[in-house]
Structure formats: structure tokens, C-alpha cells
Amino acid sequence: MTIGRFGLRRRSYDFPPYRPPSESNSLLLRVTRGCPWNRCTFCSMYKSTKFEVRDLEEIRSDIELAKELYGDQVKTVFIGDSNSLVTKTEMLIQVLNFLYSVFPDIERVTSYGRAKTLVRKPIEDLMRIHQAGLTRLHVGLETGDRELLREIEKGATPEEMVEGGIKAKKAGFEYSLYILLGIGSEDRWEQHAKGSAEVLNQIDPHFIRVRTFIPQTNSPLYDALMEGRFRLTSPETILKETKLLLEELQVNSHFLSDHVSNLLPLHGKLPEEKEGMIQMIEDALTRFREDGELKEEMESRRHLTNL
Numbered sequence: 166m167t168i169g170r171f172g173l174r175r176r177s178y179d180f181p182p183y184r185p186p187s188e189s190n191s192l193l194l195r196v197t198r199g200c201p202w203n204r205c206t207f208c209s210m211y212k213s214t215k216f217e218v219r220d221l222e223e224i225r226s227d228i229e230l231a232k233e234l235y236g237d238q239v240k241t242v243f244i245g246d247s248n249s250l251v252t253k254t255e256m257l258i259q260v261l262n263f264l265y266s267v268f269p270d271i272e273r274v275t276s277y278g279r280a281k282t283l284v285r286k287p288i289e290d291l292m293r294i295h296q297a298g299l300t301r302l303h304v305g306l307e308t309g310d311r312e313l314l315r316e317i318e319k320g321a322t323p324e325e326m327v328e329g330g331i332k333a334k335k336a337g338f339e340y341s342l343y344i345l346l347g348i349g350s351e352d353r354w355e356q357h358a359k360g361s362a363e364v365l366n367q368i369d370p371h372f373i374r375v376r377t378f379i380p381q382t383n384s385p386l387y388d389a390l391m392e393g394r395f396r397l398t399s400p401e402t403i404l405k406e407t408k409l410l411l412e413e414l415q416v417n418s419h420f421l422s423d424h425v426s427n428l429l430p431l432h433g434k435l436p437e438e439k440e441g442m443i444q445m446i447e448d449a450l451t452r453f454r455e456d457g458e459l460k461e462e463m464e465s466r467r468h469l470t471n472l
């Protein structure tokens with residue numbers, strides 16, 4: 166469904182360069198370009214893109230072109246780039262209203278968001294945006310540990326992460342939070358897992374999605390790794406960290422490991438399927454220590470270049 170996947174560029178359709186894996190079949194609609202924060206040390210995205218809000222008429226034109234190309238096939242839409250909620254409320258509502266007028270059968274509209282933006286946005290505005298049709302937010306928590314949040318320059322404290330998440334849920338959004346496995350390096354995996362669980366337990370998001378940290382060029386943490394200032398977390402530690410995270414969670418969330426970087430295909434509803442996922446990790450740890458081929462395969466995933 167992605168505009169641009171097949172080189173469809175008529176009238177210069179401007180589509181987001183990044184989207185969550187769960188939006189692989191969604192129409193991609195670019196409302197902003199780049200990231201208004203763009204300081205996270207682990208991130209290599211948007212580094213060459215100056216942040217800006219696109220012109221409303223340009224966005225309308227893209228929606229009209231998408232209708233020409235796909236007709237009534239569009240059922241889900243992802244709004245990019247990194248944090249559409251920073252746009253003025255009235256403009257975002259106009260975009261959503263026009264989108265639904267052109268595609269009245271849309272079932273889901275999602276966007277990346279940021280906890281700090283949610284904290285600052287009035288709850289009344291968030292409720293109006295949700296009522297206009299933005300149904301789900303994808304937000305990077307990465308870690309709930311205060312020290313690590315500061316070091317990776319997320320620009321939000323654990324308290325702000327909690328406040329933003331609770332506020333988004335109160336406004337009616339489905340809330341999808343991302344945890345970055347391995348971001349605590351080999352030394353601080355326990356505090357990373359426990360701190361993350363503490364924040365997640367307070368928010369109780371609809372979805373918890375895990376990603377495994379793999380340093381990418383054009384990011385400060387990649388430079389830190391090359392200079393020996395960051396120690397890449399081993400696959401065995403990643404598995405132990407994931408197990409501890411699950412053990413500490415007390416939520417009613419869907420836990421999803423839906424990314425190529427991850428070592429295991431963990432998917433389940435919490436708390437009902439927690440023990441099954443923990444057992445899968447324990448089995449993997451046993452095999453990892455005994456099976457040289459599995460160990461080699463997992464090690465190779467720690468050096469992916471294309472995510």
C-alpha cells in the first residue's frame with residue numbers, strides 16, 4: 166500500500182521514509198518532515214532533514230493522489246514523520262477530516278508521538294485530535310531508567326513518560342510503547358529492565374514493542390562504540406534482560422517482538438501468556454549455551470546494518 170514502494174512519484178508525492186513494522190500495509194501520509202527533537206544518541210534517522218510542517222494544500226494533494234492510485238483499498242494510514250502532534254491542533258484536525266472524507270472506510274490512523282509533546286499538549290486538544298480520527302500513537306520509551314534516559318538524550322524523565330502515556334490513554338488513543346533492548350550496554354541491563362518495567366506498569370499501555378539496539382552509522386552511540394566508550398550487549402544478556410523485563414511487568418498489554426533486530430519471536434498477551442514467553446526465553450538461553458550454530462546466528466544479528 167505504501168506510496169513510493171513501486172516508484173509511484175507522480176505529482177511529487179512526499180511519503181515518510183520511516184514507519185513502524187506494524188504499518189507495513191498502511192498508506193503513508195507525510196504531515197511533517199524530520200524530527201523536532203532529533204537529539205537521541207542511538208538514532209540515525211532524520212539527521213539530514215530539517216524539521217518542518219508541510220503545507221496543508223500539499224498534504225491534501227497527496228491524499229487525493231493516493232485516492233487515484235488505490236481507490237477504496239486503503240484501510241489503515243500512518244502519519245509521518247516523527248511526531249505529528251507538534252503541529253497545530255486545528256491543522257492536524259483539518260488533515261484528518263480531509264483524509265476521512267476521501268477515505269471514509271479507514272479503520273485505523275496512527276502516528277509517531279513523543280511523551281514530552283503529550284505532556285505539553287492540552288488534554289482537550291488531544292481528545293479533539295482523537296475524535297477527529299487519529300486512533301493510535303507509537304511512542305519511544307526506550308528505557309524507564311532515569312540515568313539511561315538522560316544519557317541517551319531522550320529529553321524526558323520517567324515521570325514525564327508516565328504522565329504523557331496516561332494522558333494519551335485518557336484522551337482515547339491506543340498507546341504503543343517501544344523498549345530498546347540492550348541500550349544499557351553489558352553493564353546496566355538489570356537497571357534498564359527494572360526501570361522500564363516500573364514505567365510500563367504505571368502506564369499500562371495497549372502495546373509493548375521491543376527492539377534490540379543495533380548501532381547505526383550517523384549516530385553518537387555508534388561513534389561511542391567505535392571509540393570503545395560503549396560496550397555492545399551480548400545476545401545472552403539481551404535474553405536475560407528480556408526475561409527480567411517480562412518478570413517485572415504487571416500490565417494488561419500485548420507484548421510484541423516484531424522487528425528483524427530481535428532474537429526471539431515473542432508475542433503474547435500479558436499477563437495471560439507471560440509464563441509461556443518466559444519459558445521460551447529460558448529454552449533459548451539453554452540452547453544458546455549448548456548450540457554453537459544458534460550462538461553464531463544470534464551474534465550475527467547484533468551487527469545488522471539495514472533495519
